Amino acid sequence: MTKFISLKRNPLWVALSSALLVQACAIPTIDVREPQVNIPESYNVQSSTQLNGQSKAQANTAEKAVTSDAVNINWKDWFNDPQLAALVETAVNNNQEVAILLQRINMAANEVYAREGEYLPAVSAGVAVETEKVGEFTREGAVEEHLDIKEGKAFPDPLANLRLGLNASWELDVWHKLRDASKVASLEYMASIEGRKFFVTQLVSEVSRCYYELLALDNKLANLDSTIKVQQNVIKTINTLKQYGRSTSLPVARFTAEVKKNESERFLIQQDIVEKENTLNLLLGRAPQPIERNSDVLMTAEIIKPNVGVPSALLANRADIRQAELTLQAANLNIDVAKANFYPSFELKAGVGLSAFDSRYLFNVPESLAYSLSGDIFAPLINRRAIEAVYQNASAEQVQAAYEYELALLRAVAEVSNSLSKLNNLEKSVEAKGLQIASLEQSVDVANRLFASAHGEYLEVLLAQRETLEARSELIETRQQQLSALVDLYQALGGGWQS
Known part of the structure; x- marks a missing residue:
């Protein structure tokens, strides 16, 4: 006669069912956050263009440029400078921090490999x-x-x-704890890859900014040299007029002092050039050495504003947003892993x-x-503080990851809007500064001719030259800021380096 065992009356089954019921009822409640970000349909740059007196047709053209559905981030289209491209490629290949991040990616890959083996015999x-x-x-x-x-x-x-x-x-793996942990490790691995891409984008941008700052210093130095040369010629003219009794020693002393002032400034700029070259070499991962460059690029490069796409395209273009999204997915899954610790x-x-x-x-x-x-x-029954703490930490990490994802989105949209507005305003500033310099150069020429014909004061010549020097320096700085703003836009759109 065969004997059947009733599961309902089996003490072991009753005990196991009771334990599972106790575990299900004793799991603490936690907070989980869903990202709450409303991405605008387009970047807010129309108001800035209209305030600067742009025509309606130009405003419509700008609006089309910034709301294009497709954005193609190609380094050669953004920065047409072979020497800068060579420096960037050297930095990506030699930078020690990039190599460090690569090792972190390898460690994350090893973690995935280890996690996959945990749910196998x-x-x-x-x-x-x-x-x-x-x-x-x-x-x-x-x-x-x-x-x-x-x-x-x-x-x-x-x-x-x-x-x-x-x-x-x-x-x-009844509760999928081990398999979920493996998926968490895989998401963290992919997030580390995106983190490296984001760092490379930052590195490319930092090298470009440093390069343009170096070109600006070169142009400032050349501007000082040309001004010093002009002032020395004025001193020769004054000495000639002095021989004929048409001038005194006072203009000579004032212009000599101005020359020495500019020569002193020249030494400071030379020091800034050395330090900027060393900073750039550090980004390139090499010892200090001269940087090959064409300083004329700063003032002659044509700035072309590419299509930047719509804000929603940032979700696919920006590596930091993709990294934040993967981190959030891992945090969501990690809650299930921590919850499974309460079960037998x-x-x-x-x-x-x-x-x-x-x-x-x-x-x-x-x-x-x-x-x-x-x-x-x-199954844990008594003193489950460690398990509860891990569960609560998983909840806190998920909420933190949700906030970081929201912040990454908001920051990305704001950075693109700022860069677009800055490019528009700096373009108009460069145009106005060019007209100012043209007027000042004309005033210098008039002042020199009046002074040479004894119809003007030397102070007028000195003041006109000083104002022209300052205006040219300001134009150089504005031009450098304009190119840096293009770099900022490149970074804000999630650009990277593709050799």
């Missing part, structure tokens, strides 16, 4: 040797003494034990091999054959 092989001497008045000692009397043979003392075999263990864990263990107290009997099969099979079920 583990098998180990080995040899174990041990010896044991038990007390005579213990249970084991009494058994040995009883066998000695019954069999009439001395029991080995101490007793050795030799084992040779295989052991296997397998944690059953199931583990199967098995072993098979040979065992004997003497090596002479180790291979006497089947007498020396030994095997084992067991199953374990463990």
Whole structure:
């Protein structure tokens, strides 16, 4: 007669069901946040263009440029400078921080590899040797003494034990904790790749800004040299007029002081050039050395504003947004991993091999054959503070990741809007500054002719030259800011370097 066992009346099943019910009811509540960001349909740059007196047709053209559905970020289209391109490629290949990030990516890949193996069975092989001497008045000692009397043979003392075999263990991933942990590691690995891309974008932008700042210093130095040369010619003219009694020593002293002032400024600019070259070489990952460059590029380069796409395109273009999104996905999944710690864990263990107290009997099969099979079920019931803390931390990390994702989106849209507005305003500033310099150069020419014909004061010449020098320096700075704004726009749109 076959005997059936009722699961409903089985004490083990009742105990297990009760434990699961207790675990389900005892899991604490946590906070989970969904990102709440409304991305605008277009960048807010129309108001800035209209305030600067742009025509309606020009405003419509600008609006089309910034709302194009497609954005093609190509380095050569943005910065047409072969020397800058060579510097950027050197930086991407040699920069130590890029190499450090690559090693972090390798470590993240190794973590994925390790996590994938955790939910697979583990098998180990080995040899174990041990010896044991038990007390005579213990249970084991009494058994040995009883066998000695019954069999009439001395029991080995101490007793050795030799084992040779295989052991296997397998944690059953009933709650998908191990597989979810593997997915978390994979998402973190992909996030580390995006983090490296974002850093490379920042590196490209930083090299470009530093390069343009170096060109600006070169142009300032050339501007000072030309001004000093003009002032020295004025001093010669004054000395000639002085010989004919048409001038005094005062203009000579004032212009000489102005020349020395500019020469002093020249030494400071030379020091700035050395420091800027060293900074750029550090970004390139090499020792200090001269930077090959064409300083005329700063004032002659044509600035073409490419299509920047719509704000929603930033989700696919910007590596920091993709990194934040992957981090958020990993944080969401990590909550499930932490929650699974409250549930019972199931583990199967098995072993098979040979065992004997003497090596002479180790291979006497089947007498020396030994095997084992067991199953374990463990569930935390009391003092679960560590598990609860991990669960609460997973919740806090998820909320933090959601806020960071929102911040990355808002920051990206703001950066693009700022860069577009800055490019528009700096373009008009450069035009106005060029007209100012043209007027000042005309005033310098008039002042020089009036002074040479004794119809003007030397102070007018000095003041006109000083104002022209300052205006040219301001134009150089504005031009450098204009090119840097183009770099900022490139970075804000999520550009990178593709060799």
